[in-house]
Amino acid sequence: MSKIMENVSLVLERIRRAAERAARDPAGVRLVAVTKTRTVEEIEAVLAAGIRDLGENRVQELRSKAPFLQDRQPTWHLIGTLQTNKVKQALEWAELIHSLDRSALLSELVKQAERRGRPVDALVQVNVSGEASKHGLPPGDLEPFLRQVAQQRWVRVRGLMTMAPLSDNPEDARPHFRRLRQLRDQMQALGIEGVSLEHLSMGMSGDYEVAVEEGATLVRVGTAIFGPRD
Template sequence: MSKIMENIGSVLGEIRAAALRAGRDPAEVTLVVVTKTRTVAEIEEALAAGVRHLGENRVQELRSKAPFLQAQQPTWHLIGTLQTNKVKQALEWADLIHSLDRVSLLEELVKQCERRGRPCDALVQVNVSGEHTKQGLAPADLEPFLRLVAGQRWVRVRGLMTMAPLVDDPEKARPYFRRLRELRDQVRDLGLEGISMEHLSMGMSGDYVVGVEEGATLVRVGTAIFGPRD
């Protein structure tokens, strides 16, 4: 068994254990393997281990790798910041965009989806920590933004995404993940048309276990599977 396959097994085991500790069905949690800077050969090893969901940070990398992996039919997640001038290219390959965070991006997604005649799925990124270095809406701006999204038909919001601060102790990420779950519950209570809150994308290699314990349905893990980047 390759190291990549072994690491995937270990991560899936930890996801399962964390879900059970939280009284959740492990099947509710999807592992998104982050393939930033990784080669097609490395990604093929992950797919051979049974992974079906892949995440890329940059549109350019997504476009360069996805054509070589079409036969395996992975689901592609665009998890990094999306520039408006890259929306058309992103929609060629991304099945779920994790980083909807501003009106200008919403407008460009609507325009390009309408041209294609197909809606797209997205998560709204929330900057729960309030760090200036992180993208995302402030929690107070979430409801007004979602009411704007609910007024159109081309972009379907399927949940929320956040990034916790980078900390040595994963427990320090817990309040941020818990806050995103609380925001999800508040949005559900609004009953906005076309807005579903089925997904919480939260947790990366250093804190995905805590993310699962706090309700994550998507965890974005790269380094814990492939090892440190060069």
């Protein structure tokens, strides 16, 4: 487990350097440790290294691990695609949903948040690359969707999320991350009441440094912390 802690330190140092290259405050970037397929013991090593933000792709995995780590009080992020029939379960643990991308999901989030009496914080996922295999709104649909969300009192938009195409070269992701930041800036300039866009969730193990240089506030890193999956 000491290797995991060493990896966390290395990732944090690379985040710091990337932020400084972009004349940013490293404190403005949060590392979300992606715990997909990882054991509770491995996750405990991350928490021991000082990381509080944990990301899960699947609701079933989130529900199976979170109770065992409750005393450590991590902040859970649901970073994968969220099915409407899993919203109720997701909200038992997830404090930030990264994948709001359609009206049906918005309606179910509103419904479950109202039942709980507590608003839901979410990021709107945007398919900047246009890949058919990726989820997310087309960039042209972002403004009307944000205006739709703004009319709901139970869902609060906190920013945007995207996934860059897979590539061995981190620089290939740069134009996609830059595009998301530009979209964020354009939407902020509209001043849509009730919509806050302080977060950009972008960058994974292979390209998180580029993401930080382009403005990421949340980077989702798994393999660089835990090593390759079995």
